[in-house]
Amino acid sequence: MPFSARGLMVTSAAVGAIAVATLALSVATDAWLFTKETMEKIQGNETVIKVVEVHMGLWKVCGVHGNDQHCCFK
Numbered sequence: 001m002p003f004s005a006r007g008l009m010v011t012s013a014a015v016g017a018i019a020v021a022t023l024a025l026s027v028a029t030d031a032w033l034f035t036k037e038t039m040e041k042i043q044g045n046e047t048v049i050k051v052v053e054v055h056m057g058l059w060k061v062c063g064v065h066g067n068d069q070h071c072c073f074k
Contacts (some may be wrong), residue, residue: 026057026058027058029057030059032056032057032058033054034053034054034055034056035056036052036054037052037054038051039051039052
C-alpha cells in the first residue's frame with residue numbers, strides 16, 4: 001500500500017502538532033496523574049489497610065494520607 005509524499009507530510013505534521021500540544025499541556029498544568037493505592041500492613045494479629053492518594057505533575061507530587069494530611073514535594 002503506497003503512500004504519497006503529501007499524505008506522509010500531512011500525517012507527520014498532525015502527529016507533530018499533537019506531540020507539541022501534549023508537551024505544552026504537561027508543562028502548563030500542575031497535576032495530570034491521579035492515582036489511588038491500597039496498602040496492607042500486618043501489625044501483630046491484625047491487618048491495617050491504608051489508602052494513599054497521589055496527584056503527580058511534571059513539577060510536583062502531592063499525597064493525601066489518612067485524614068486529609070497533604071504533603072507536596074516540588
